[in-house]
Amino acid sequence: MNKNTDLFAAFFRVGMLGFGGGPSAIPLFEQEAVKKYKWMTSDEFGDTLALANTMPGPLATKMAGYIGYRVNGVTGCLVALLASVVPTVLMMIILLGVLQQYKDVAWVDGMSEAVVPVVGVMLAILTLDFLKKSGDSLGWMRAVIYTVISVILMEVAGVHPAVLIVAILVIVFLPFRKEGEPK
Amino acid sequence: MIYWQIFMAFFIPGILGYGGGPASIPLVEKEVVDRYGWMTTQEFGEVLALGNALPGPVATKMAGYIGYTEGGILGSAVALFASVAPSLILMIGLMVTLLKYKDSPKVKNITKMIRPVIAVLLGAMALQFFMTSYETSGSIQTVVLIAISYWLLEIRKMHPAYVILMALAYGALTGFF
Numbered sequence: 598m599n600k601n602t603d604l605f606a607a608f609f610r611v612g613m614l615g616f617g618g619g620p621s622a623i624p625l626f627e628q629e630a631v632k633k634y635k636w637m638t639s640d641e642f643g644d645t646l647a648l649a650n651t652m653p654g655p656l657a658t659k660m661a662g663y664i665g666y667r668v669n670g671v672t673g674c675l676v677a678l679l680a681s682v683v684p685t686v687l688m689m690i691i692l693l694g695v696l697q698q699y700k701d702v703a704w705v706d707g708m709s710e711a712v713v714p715v716v717g718v719m720l721a722i723l724t725l726d727f728l729k730k731s732g733d734s735l736g737w738m739r740a741v742i743y744t745v746i747s748v749i750l751m752e753v754a755g756v757h758p759a760v761l762i763v764a765i766l767v768i769v770f771l772p773f774r775k776e777g778e779p780k
Numbered sequence: 781m782i783y784w785q786i787f788m789a790f791f792i793p794g795i796l797g798y799g800g801g802p803a804s805i806p807l808v809e810k811e812v813v814d815r816y817g818w819m820t821t822q823e824f825g826e827v828l829a830l831g832n833a834l835p836g837p838v839a840t841k842m843a844g845y846i847g848y849t850e851g852g853i854l855g856s857a858v859a860l861f862a863s864v865a866p867s868l869i870l871m872i873g874l875m876v877t878l879l880k881y882k883d884s885p886k887v888k889n890i891t892k893m894i895r896p897v898i899a900v901l902l903g904a905m906a907l908q909f910f911m912t913s914y915e916t917s918g919s920i921q922t923v924v925l926i927a928i929s930y931w932l933l934e935i936r937k938m939h940p941a942y943v944i945l946m947a948l949a950y951g952a953l954t955g956f957f
Contacts, residue, residue, distance in 0.1 A: 654867025685836025686844030704955030711951025717909030727899035
């Protein structure tokens with residue numbers, strides 16, 4: 598049951614170190630699933646992240662549940678979910694029961710504030726990784742064009758990322774391209 | 781029946797909330813405060829404040845805690861199940877289908893074309909974190925923390941866990957003085 602121990606350890610760490618909710622834990626997921634345990638390549642991680650972003654619901658549990666499922670089936674999925682959810686829910690229930698005024702304590706505020714820029718740096722590093730890989734696989738011209746288009750659509754025009762990702766899926770699968778000719 | 785209500789209260793935000801847990805918080809508030817009246821807006825705000833200060837996914841902390849106050853341990857389990865299971869099952873189903881065709885040139889194209897989109901998404905999140913930090917901690921502290929954590933992560937190649945723990949320790953200290 599080594600796999601389950603690994604899964605538990607990985608997602609427990611992600612859960613306990615991820616401040617600011619699931620999306621801010623993305624670099625931590627990458628660290629565990631790609632770099633440390635090599636459960637998936639960084640491309641597969643990108644695809645998983647894209648799909649998770651396209652679907653509704655909490656991001657962290659979709660990532661943990663799917664990676665767990667991939668590594669060790671339904672058991673793995675449950676282990677990963679328990680590890681990422683239960684410890685923090687317990688903390689929440691116990692802390693709210695014991696001391697309601699905890700949230701105003703200055704050192705707790707200080708902790709969650711100091712972590713914000715660090716998460717920013719981790720996200721920026723991942724961003725560069727994905728840009729570099731785009732350049733390698735698409736060629737820099739196309740990579741830059743696609744990136745600029747994404748920026749314009751999502752950040753300027755305010756198109757929801759899910760819409761953009763679904764649009765890419767449709768474009769790729771629509772049978773109007775040359776490669777769709779009979780084999 | 782309370783468990784059915786708990787299920788519905790967290791099932792709906794889980795299905796409608798795009799952009800991860802934090803984005804679904806207003807939907808949770810709508811169910812918990814407006815529809816079922818389990819807590820006031822004020823109480824909800826207090827629970828959310830603590831939920832934000834603690835590590836881990838926000839949506840499940842809220843679901844687990846509110847489910848617990850309304851229906852005990854079983855209520856907590858029902859709320860967690862409702863917020864996690866539907867989207868996760870969908871996710872696994874789609875990924876399994878996609879992986880079946882992972883050698884087809886079309887699926888490979890998806891990977892390539894989606895990469896810049898993911899890069900932009902992550903980059904936008906990074907910026908958002910920097911802006912939040914600038915607003916809450918000021919520019920000097922933000923720049924110093926960015927510089928040090930970049931140095932530790934990229935040049936010293938330190939494990940992110942240690943960098944985060946150091947930031948937490950530093951943040952706790954600034955709260956004392």
